[in-house]
Amino acid sequence: xxxxxxxxxxxxxxxxxxxxxxxxxxxxxxxxxxxxxxxxxxxxxxxxxxxxxxxxxxxxxxxxxxxxxxxxxxxxxxxxxxxxxxxxxxxxxxxxxxxxxxxxxxxxxxxxxxxxxxxxxxxxxxxxxxxxxxxxxxxxxxxxxxxxxxxxxxxxxxxxxxxxxxxxxxxxxxxxxxxxxxxxxxxxxxxxxxxxxxxxxxxxxxxxxxxxxxxxxxxxxxxxxxxxxxxxxxxxxxxxxxxxxxxxxxxxxxxxx
Amino acid sequence: xxxxxxxxxxxxxxxxxxxxxxxxxxxxxxxxxxxxxxxxxxxxxxxxxxxxxxxxxxxxxxxxxxxxxxxxxxxxxxxxxxxxxxxxxxxxxxxxxxxxxxxxxxxxxxxxxxxxxxxxxxxxxxxxxxxxxxxxxxxxxxxxxxxxxxxxxxxxxxxxxxxxxxxxxxxxxxxxxxxxxxxxxxxxxxxxxxxxxxxxxxxxxxxxxxxxxxxxxxxxxxxxxxxxxxxxxxxxxxxxxxxxxxxxxxxxxxxxxxxxxxxxxxxxxxxxxxxxxxxxxxxxxxxxxxxxxxxxxxxxxxxx
Numbered sequence: 347x348x349x350x351x352x353x354x355x356x357x358x359x360x361x362x363x364x365x366x367x368x369x370x371x372x373x374x375x376x377x378x379x380x381x382x383x384x385x386x387x388x389x390x391x392x393x394x395x396x397x398x399x400x401x402x403x404x405x406x407x408x409x410x411x412x413x414x415x416x417x418x419x420x421x422x423x424x425x426x427x428x429x430x431x432x433x434x435x436x437x438x439x440x441x442x443x444x445x446x447x448x449x450x451x452x453x454x455x456x457x458x459x460x461x462x463x464x465x466x467x468x469x470x471x472x473x474x475x476x477x478x479x480x481x482x483x484x485x486x487x488x489x490x491x492x493x494x495x496x497x498x499x500x501x502x503x504x505x506x507x508x509x510x511x512x513x514x515x516x517x518x519x520x521x522x523x524x525x526x527x528x529x530x531x532x533x534x535x536x537x538x539x540x541x542x543x544x545x546x547x548x549x550x551x552x553x554x555x556x557x558x559x560x561x562x563x564x565x566x567x568x569x570x571x572x573x574x575x576x577x578x579x580x581x582x583x584x585x586x587x588x589x590x591x592x593x594x595x596x597x598x599x600x601x602x603x
Numbered sequence: 604x605x606x607x608x609x610x611x612x613x614x615x616x617x618x619x620x621x622x623x624x625x626x627x628x629x630x631x632x633x634x635x636x637x638x639x640x641x642x643x644x645x646x647x648x649x650x651x652x653x654x655x656x657x658x659x660x661x662x663x664x665x666x667x668x669x670x671x672x673x674x675x676x677x678x679x680x681x682x683x684x685x686x687x688x689x690x691x692x693x694x695x696x697x698x699x700x701x702x703x704x705x706x707x708x709x710x711x712x713x714x715x716x717x718x719x720x721x722x723x724x725x726x727x728x729x730x731x732x733x734x735x736x737x738x739x740x741x742x743x744x745x746x747x748x749x750x751x752x753x754x755x756x757x758x759x760x761x762x763x764x765x766x767x768x769x770x771x772x773x774x775x776x777x778x779x780x781x782x783x784x785x786x787x788x789x790x791x792x793x794x795x796x797x798x799x800x801x802x803x804x805x806x807x808x809x810x811x812x813x814x815x816x817x818x819x820x821x822x823x824x825x826x827x828x829x830x831x832x833x834x835x836x837x838x839x840x841x842x843x844x845x846x847x848x849x850x851x852x853x854x855x856x857x858x859x860x861x862x863x864x865x866x867x868x869x870x871x872x873x874x875x876x877x878x879x880x881x882x883x884x885x886x887x888x889x890x891x892x893x894x895x896x897x898x899x900x901x902x903x904x905x906x907x
Binding site for chain 2: 352355364447
């Protein structure tokens with residue numbers, strides 16, 4: 347219990363440093379909202395079939411899609427870049443030499459990222475409700491929240507894991523964006539995939555992002571029953587477990603010299 | 604006799620084909636200020652980081668306060684304070700917040716204001732780390748090491764890059780901690796520092812111990828050259844000419860037997876009515892002794 351308390355205490359310090367860091371604040375919190383506004387303004391006018399018998403305005407599609415992007419951005423991108431920066435500074439080594447348990451520290455980092463993701467998803471949902479009448483359907487809310495939590499956990503694990511191939515803080519944005527940007531374009535996030543061509547479908551479904559986007563969009567538009575996309579969640583969880591194993595085996599507390 | 608705070612026995616560590624530490628052993632008593640001295644690349648940081656639990660060892664036994672640091676035991680970490688060679692704290696937190704954050708990790712921390720006062724950062728308590736000078740960051744590092752009221756402090760080259768005033772202040776802080784009965788493990792290249800602070804010194808080069816003892820005993824045990832300087836124009840007696848460097852009026856005699864050389868010089872001068880302008884005798888400093896020891900060690904055994 348004391349260690350859990352230490353983790354929550356650590357979240358408070360992480361957040362203090364986070365809100366004072368203009369770059370982190372901009373790229374984590376402002377960036378996704380900017381995308382939401384730009385995409386809905388530029389591409390929002392058409393109509394799109396999100397499921398058999400369900401057609402919505404493209405602007406509405408972007409509400410859950412950018413919510414998914416927000417989660418990836420706050421968890422994967424933010425964790426990988428901020429951990430690399432702390433590692434290069436020697437701050438991770440300093441923490442590692444203290445009695446703070448490793449899991450308390452990692453849990454705090456992830457908890458903060460997930461909290462940021464939730465704030466962003468709420469902003470997206472409010473934005474959708476205000477401007478596009480796209481309110482969250484109450485019957486699929488549990489599925490939507492579950493998808494959100496699983497996605498945040500999976501992309502946090504992957505964010506920690508990817509630091510193993512990041513040589514230093516300068517290279518972090520390149521590695522992180524190089525891995526996530528192409529996927530954002532082919533995974534039903536930045537561009538709605540109404541009838542994806544074969545290879546985009548096949549390649550996209552190898553990676554967890556497509557499944558996360560599909561599950562978020564699916565539960566948001568209430569297709570049938572609970573709105574839960576269990577198969578998508580299984581693929582994501584497999585990636586999450588893989589990421590966790592890589593993170594446990596390869597995570598480094600010290601800068602590479 | 605006090606119990607040993609640190610015990611190291613036949614410690615070995617290689618990085619690939621390079622043997623950084625080649626079988627070193629020493630003990631540090633509780634309450635002692637112990638210095639590990641050596642040139643760059645001698646294995647000091649490797650040794651201290653093994654004791655701090657950051658690195659694994661290849662062979663040998665290490666015990667810190669009765670724990671094996673490789674186990675990462677929390678009870679051990681709670682009693683240890685560490686100052687690393689490089690600072691590593693979040694630049695966006697203030698001095699007070701940083702100290703508080705670390706205090707929270709320990710069961711019986713010192714008060715925040717005491718810690719900040721001890722390192723002389725009272726005026727900077729509300730400043731963010733980004734606004735501190737290099738020396739102030741180093742002092743913050745010491746503050747973090749003190750936050751948990753440790754029994755053992757590891758200081759890895761704590762004053763490297765300090766100006767003379769800041770160095771003196773840091774020494775006073777360390778002396779003060781020693782006065783409180785803390786065990787202090789210091790690495791340094793600076794003989795001055797070690798002479799001022801340490802009860803006992805171990806000198807290593809190329810991963811091996813080459814000398815060990817109190818600073819005084821190291822100086823007494825080592826024959827190093829004494830320098831005799833004076834101004835003189837003319838011809839020196841035969842016996843002195845062999846050891847003299849003459850540069851115009853300036854004469855330097857280098858000797859390992861200063862008593863005899865001085866006697867020869869001054870008795871000759873008095874008998875012949877010669878004035879030795881500005882006669883000066885310089886004893887070897889600990890720095891010279893250290894250079895002598897490390898030079899000898901390198902000449903004897905170059906690592907395989």
